Amino acid sequence: MSSSLAATPARNAPPAPTHPDELGAALARLTQRFAATAADHDREASFPHANFAELQRHGLVASVVPVALGGGGANLATARRIVGAVARGEPATALVLTMTFLIHRSITRADSRWPAHLREAVLRSAVADGALANSLRVEPQLGSPARGGLPGTVARRTADGWRLSGHKLYTTGIPALRWLAVWGRTDEPQPRVGVFLVPREAPGIRVIESWDHLGLRASGSHEVVFTDVLLPADHAVDLRAPTEWAAGPDDDQYAWMIVLLGALYDGVARAARGWLLDFLEQRAPGSLGAPLATLPRVREKVGEIEALLWANDALLEQLVRAADAGHPPRVADSSLAKYSLTHNAIRVVDIALELSGNHGLARRNPLERHHRDVLCSRIHTPQNDSILQQAGQRAFEGGLA
DSSP states (O other): OHHHHHHOOOOOOOOOOOSHHHHHHHHHHHHHHHHHHHHHHHHHTOOOHHHHHHHHHTTOTTTTSOGGGTSOOOOHHHHHHHHHHHHHHOHHHHHHHHHHHHHHHHHHSTTOOSOHHHHHHHHHHHHHHOOEEEEEOOBTTTBOGGGOOOOSOEEEEETTEEEEEEEEEEETTTTTEEEEEEEEEEOSSSOOEEEEEEETTSTTEEEEOOOOOSSOGGGOOEEEEEEEEEEOGGGEEEEEOHHHHTTOOOHHHHHHHHHHHHHHHHHHHHHHHHHHHHHHHHOOOTTTTSOGGGOHHHHHHHHHHHHHHHHHHHHHHHHHHHHHTTOOOOHHHHHHHHHHHHHHHHHHHHHHHHHHTHHHHOTTSSHHHHHHHHHGGGTSSSOHHHHHHHHHHHHHTTOOO
């Protein structure tokens, strides 16, 4: 299996725009196009396949893939820009794209343990076909592995390689994923833990279409069950002793995750702001005889929105500059940034609801959808309780100013 994958020639998609102005124009068009169908996908909980076809036509799925393999070679600044623009149109699309970007970033790092031919197979398929990828980590019993514990997904060593069995939750993008990076453990006397690369078309994979959440309804984050899925031996791409994983995530990879998720939910907040400003300028109650935008109280609250979004932009810019310069913040500091970014984004949409009243909660308007989507920001690892407990501990230990 692995040899044929590595030998597959890349049929390069059109290259992504490289000039900042050209990229900005392309992203503005995509934001508008994705926004036009976002309500339908939300209402029907339908996966936005057409959005990914459009991203591939613009060469954006492989933005983070190295130039040497036909990709865009994007740094974090460009990846942030892409994710934010896509999220302003349709955030579930942005979430799946984020997860693919994070896989690509992880496996192209100098310290990646993935076999070179499998790295190349994943990356070239993104260039050629817009192949999407995601990590499968959460389980019914384990919950999020970020909180500790061994996965229940088990790989048994056989003469042919591995037989993988397990049950994963919240597999974002599974209706369109090509590659599944599955968190599991071996059945060895001293179990090793890590990642198994599973092609989506492998026999023994069953999807349970259970995703029916309040927000990000178009993300297709269904359950996946693996039953004796046969994998070549080299598809155990990163196995380590559990103690090695206990050291925690890498600063650079963590910064990429926080920035891209932060850009996603900041994008939702900016979409809410855009709708609100139009509403306030057009809504002119008879009792007032002028648009709501003329009221001092309304302008003050809109000013609060501007302050929150300014803070988000400054914080994201700080993280991006540090990471792209090769000096990413410590994991604990990136976690605090995630708390502030998501708190600000949620507050922006809350203010928009306060100012718009019943109109903001009407299903015919997008604000109630933005509200449901932005609340999902609290669920991503790290969650607020972990962030704040860690920060509190550091404060008592003299680690915070």
